[in-house]
């Protein structure tokens with residue numbers, strides 16, 4: 821029941837936010853939310869969410885979102901910190917064009933850096949292409965256009981905490 825509520829909350833965010841990945845079916849989202857980092861309010865309702873996705877030789881912190889009613893309160897710092905603590909996988913990478921999120925990851929120890937490993941780059945590129953394909957399939961041209969038009973504004977950040985995988 822908790823996972824279903826979380827998944828429905830997440831689906832709403834995925835539909836609203838143009839920089840997030842496209843939504844998948846409820847059952848699939850339910851499986852993913854059970855492995856994700858979720859912050860909650862005192863009633864147990866989700867307030868912030870992020871998930872990890874594996875690439876070749878890297879793990880990506882992705883789908884970082886704070887509930888619209890809880891934005892601007894510093895929750896992104898707690899969220900990124902909790903997600904970093906949830907994994908020992910390295911390198912831990914993140915792509916964003918959000919100024920607020922860039923402040924949060926910088927404070928958590930990420931630095932802006934290019935990815936040079938061609939296998940990681942291919943893996944990231946393939947995942948991005950699949951997401952674009954899904955946006956097309958869903959007919960979500962608004963999200964597709966927002967992400968394609970702003971692709972150059974996305975920056976890559978890598979956690980620099982001295983740990984290796």
Ligand SMILES: CC(C)(COP(=O)(O)OP(=O)(O)OC[C@H]1O[C@@H](n2cnc3c(N)ncnc32)[C@H](O)[C@@H]1OP(=O)(O)O)[C@@H](O)C(=O)NCCC(=O)NCCS
Nearest residue numbers: 839884885886891892893894895896897916919920921923
């Ligand atoms: C991006 C997002 C996660 C930020 O969450 P948030 O909890 O509202 O952010 P915070 O209140 O923790 O703010 C983080 C920092 O950014 C700063 N900030 C907020 N808005 C900013 C802006 N427009 N420009 C620059 N800095 C900004 C805050 O002052 C804060 O700085 P500080 O704590 O270092 O002083 C949230 O806005 C969101 O869910 N956006 C929609 C989904 C999205 O686009 N996610 C990114 C996907 S790539």
